[in-house]
Amino acid sequence: MPPFDQRIPKHDLSSGALAPLYEQVLRRNPGEDEFHQAVREVLETLAPVFAQRPEYLEGKLVERLCEPERQLIFRVPWMDDTGEVHVNRGFRVEFNSALGPYKGGLRFHPSVNLGIVKFLGFEQVFKNALTGMPIGGGKGGSDFDPKDRSDAEVMRFCQSFMTELYRHLGEYTDVPAGDIGVGGREIGYLFGQYRRITGRHESGVLTGKGLSWGGARARTEATGYGCVLFTEQMLRTRGRSLEGMRVVVSGSGNVAIYAAQKAQQLGAKVISCSDSSGAVVDEGGLDVELLQQVKEVERGRIAEYAERRGAQAKFLPGGTVWQIPCDVALPCATQNELGEQDAVALVNGGVQAVAEGANMPTTPEAVRVLREAGIAFGPGKAANAGGVATSALEMQQNASRDSWTFEYTEQRLAEIMRHVHDSSFETAERYGHPGDLVVGANAAGFEVVAEAMHAQGLI
Ligand code: GLU
Secondary structure, three states: OOOOOOOOOOOOOOOOOOHHHHHHHHHHOOOOHHHHHHHHHHHHHOHHHHHHOHHHHHHHHHHHHHOOOEEEEEEEEEEOOOOOEEEEEEEEEEEEOOOOOEEEEEEEOOOOOHHHHHHHHHHHHHHHHHHOOOOOEEEEEEOOOOOOOOHHHHHHHHHHHHHHHHHHOEOOOEEEEOEOOEOHHHHHHHHHHHHHHHOOOOHHHOOOOOHHHOOOOOHHHHHHHHHHHHHHHHHHOOOOOOOOOEEEEEOOOHHHHHHHHHHHHOOOEEOEEEEOOEEEEEOOOOOHHHHHHHHHHOOOOHHHHHHHHHHHEEEEEOOOOOOOOOOEEEEOOOOOOEOHHHHHHHHHOOOOEEEOOOOOOEOHHHHHHHHHOOOEEEOHHHHOHHHHHHHHHHHHHHHOOOOOOHHHHHHHHHHHHHHHHHHHHHHHHHOOOOOOHHHHHHHHHHHHHHHHHHHOOOO
């Protein structure tokens, strides 16, 4: 095992060069807690970078990085099946296009607000840079709740959403994809409306498309698969592997399902999943096919999964998965789902590695607990980069009107995840924080974007 530096390189944001900058972020973006958290987490870990590369503090480069290039907020009116009218709010934050067109998903969930979209967009900039692909960062969504809505309602909502958003999109401009609440069905309705309004079959304008109309094989699986491939790399640096490990997964959406599937393929035993109503402990090993059937086909809840598994599985209403003793934990649900006490429980339960399948699922306090305990920790910007990286592969296939096999695409994904891991690992070492992938991922992503912004002048 390489030496692991447990000191957290805290750049004190209450004084020093970055203090007025962070103050300004707080003042300019009042009430946007998740955005503050995401900015703080990055700035605090970049101290070693600024010490070696002071030119990155010139030209207000960091201030520019914290200010989105463009923020769109729009009305989304639509009618439900009973004839009632609803008015939702739509967002698209086009954060940074120094490396390529804005790229990042759309989230449909009642919790969505500007602060959440900005936190996700900010993270996306660094994550996308880390993949080594030519994509900028953006994010969007709506406070629309697709739960219990009919297909016809979801279609009308998506059509109304795209009727405003289409004018801001394009394969060279801004390329959305899915996120929580936006999967293949929603991308289909969004693409159809874009095509109808513009009169163009512009396949590269959205990713996560169906396989018969420009989608990429392995895109659906990519975020979960990538997270597990990243975990395998992390364990490898410590002389271990996933073979025979007990893995706890939270969430039961696209990321969780395919993380569980890949972990099983690599010989691990996956024993849990969860949703907003509770957790399932399945000591027999998660039945991924049944979970897919319940969640993706029937659009049901995990309590139904537990019921059908019978004596094998236990449903814990209102519970979480963090109390279950395990070797590896993969938070794959949503932001701030793993708090300080949860991290303490994981450490006491013998956890060896934690990798974030979701975006920012681990609170800063929980990250500190894990790091101080010397647990291998894969931050989301690195560990869940496989989804967006495979979106970039989808764009590549669209641009060349090509369609790759599953095996070839998965092999490219595996190479990208190795690159993401190794560049985070080596960058951490280069800045004097060996083994610290939080510092490594933030610094490696930052270097790529900062270099491009520096070269392109004051814009
Ligand atoms: N929503 C995913 C993410 O958080 C994927 C975005 C994309 O494929 O553009 O990275």
